[in-house]
Amino acid sequence: MDNIEDRLLAKWLDGSITQDEKVSLSEAYDLDYLEKLLGQQNQFQLAEKPESELWDNLEPQLNPKSSSRKWMIYLALAALIATLSFWLINFKSTAIKSKQAQNKTYLLADNSEVILSPNSQIVFQQNGFSKKRTVELSGQALFKVQKGGSFIVSMPQGKVHVLGTSFEIWEKGNQMKVNCLSGKVAVINNQGKKVELTKSEGVFLNNQSFSAVNTLDNLTAEFLSDKVKYQQIGMAQFKEEIERFYEKEIVLKDVDLEKSFSGVLVLNDFDKAISYIAQTMNWKYELFEQKVILSPK
Amino acid sequence: MSGLCDKHVFRATFSETQLSVQRFLQSRGLSLDDACDLLQDCFIKLWNNCKKVEPAKAKAFLFTAARNLSIDHYRKAKSQLKYQQQNRQDNEIKDGQYFLEMDEFKAQLEKAIDGMTPASKEVFLMNRFNNMTYKSIAQHLDISVKAVEKRMHKALKHLHSQKINLKR
Numbered sequence: 001m002d003n004i005e006d007r008l009l010a011k012w013l014d015g016s017i018t019q020d021e022k023v024s025l026s027e028a029y030d031l032d033y034l035e036k037l038l039g040q041q042n043q044f045q046l047a048e049k050p051e052s053e054l055w056d057n058l059e060p061q062l063n064p065k066s067s068s069r070k071w072m073i074y075l076a077l078a079a080l081i082a083t084l085s086f087w088l089i090n091f092k093s094t095a096i097k098s099k100q101a102q103n104k105t106y107l108l109a110d111n112s113e114v115i116l117s118p119n120s121q122i123v124f125q126q127n128g129f130s131k132k133r134t135v136e137l138s139g140q141a142l143f144k145v146q147k148g149g150s151f152i153v154s155m156p157q158g159k160v161h162v163l164g165t166s167f168e169i170w171e172k173g174n175q176m177k178v179n180c181l182s183g184k185v186a187v188i189n190n191q192g193k194k195v196e197l198t199k200s201e202g203v204f205l206n207n208q209s210f211s212a213v214n215t216l217d218n219l220t221a222e223f224l225s226d227k228v229k230y231q232q233i234g235m236a237q238f239k240e241e242i243e244r245f246y247e248k249e250i251v252l253k254d255v256d257l258e259k260s261f262s263g264v265l266v267l268n269d270f271d272k273a274i275s276y277i278a279q280t281m282n283w284k285y286e287l288f289e290q291k292v293i294l295s296p297k
Numbered sequence: 298m299s300g301l302c303d304k305h306v307f308r309a310t311f312s313e314t315q316l317s318v319q320r321f322l323q324s325r326g327l328s329l330d331d332a333c334d335l336l337q338d339c340f341i342k343l344w345n346n347c348k349k350v351e352p353a354k355a356k357a358f359l360f361t362a363a364r365n366l367s368i369d370h371y372r373k374a375k376s377q378l379k380y381q382q383q384n385r386q387d388n389e390i391k392d393g394q395y396f397l398e399m400d401e402f403k404a405q406l407e408k409a410i411d412g413m414t415p416a417s418k419e420v421f422l423m424n425r426f427n428n429m430t431y432k433s434i435a436q437h438l439d440i441s442v443k444a445v446e447k448r449m450h451k452a453l454k455h456l457h458s459q460k461i462n463l464k465r
Binding site: 003005006007009010013014029030033034036037038040041042044046047048049051054055057058061062 | 304307308311312315316319320323324329333336337340341344402403406422424425426427430431443446447449450453456457461463
């Protein structure tokens with residue numbers, strides 16, 4: 001019943017009601033009264049605010065379209081990419097690394113030659129290298145430097161200023177060694193103390209203190225010769241040094257790691273190297289194919 | 298730039314639609330000031346989406362936005378104004394969207410409209426004050442035409458029962 005009335009009232013309101021339907025509807029409603037009521041209601045309207053006032057409030061909040069904001073984002077992105085690529089091209093560091101048991105020769109942009117001892121690395125900026133010759137070294141290397149402006153090798157322990165020359169550097173832990181093979185170099189520790197070396201002179205830096213300048217036996221880089229000298233190197237570091245030159249695992253069994261080693265490491269002959277170390281330290285050793293176990297007697 | 302992103306087109310759309318959006322919001326029980334605030338939000342929304350909305354669909358977009366914003370509005374008001382609940386009756390009358398002429402008829406009509414259920418009141422106001430057809434009310438409220446008929450029927454039944462004194 002209600003559904004029919006719903007429909008009839010709707011039809012009555014929009015004027016599409018038939019005479020019969022109107023009769024049936026008027027049983028429930030006083031249609032004349034309702035018509036008049038709605039007619040009078042029609043004279044009233046909801047209050048409203050003038051359009052101009054609304055628009056004046058709205059307009060300042062409509063930002064010049066978001067497309068310009070998008071453009072700003074694109075622009076910022078482009079600038080970022082440009083800056084990054086500029087930085088990458090100009091300031092990207094190049095790293096040259098040598099593998100275990102292998103030397104590596106590298107020619108720098110200024111034609112200076114670097115021979116890296118095994119497990120060593122140099123890092124430098126390729127771009128503008130000829131103007132600002134700075135190389136960071138870890139490990140050991142021989143430098144044959146072309147004449148020119150200053151050539152600096154920097155390390156955690158200090159740096160070496162080169163004055164047109166060839167020289168060998170080794171660094172590990174808090175130790176560093178420089179052997180000058182030709183020309184002149186200045187070695188400077190982190191406290192700014194400087195030692196100048198001329199041809200066939202070497203110096204050792206241990207914990208920031210310099211040894212006396214010593215005279216080299218020959219003018220070949222140590223790691224390119226048949227032995228490397230060490231002074232009071234810690235056991236753990238010495239183990240790494242042996243492993244750097246030989247592809248073997250060194251096992252120190254019951255060895256006091258606080259002890260240090262001073263002496264030579266023979267290169268290019270593993271048996272000889274181990275037997276010499278064992279003799280120096282008063283150790284015994286067992287050789288296996290891939291490893292050697294060293295232990296106190 | 299084309300369509301609604303063009304300020305002139307947008308301005309014209311505003312002129313065409315603002316009144317019905319304003320009335321629609323009022324018919325949802327909002328005061329004139331609240332309705333105008335939400336109206337502004339609706340048009341800002343439209344402006345921010347001017348690239349996606351075709352001018353012909355602007356009105357539908359605005360009504361959907363108005364509906365959602367008014368729902369949010371009531372949800373917020375509900376949680377903020379809990380303590381005012383005892384005054385609700387008063388507020389609803391003051392909330393009265395239709396500042397009709399101050400005479401007896403108007404007062405009675407107002408009272409009668411306020412006595413309707415919210416659903417009926419909404420449909421009644423949309424139909425009688427916003428001149429919307431049942432079909433477009435159904436679309437805007439996302440209900441069936443039958444439901445609109447039913448609500449309108451209830452509204453008229455209520456009005457009929459109030460025996461308002463007609464003006465001479």
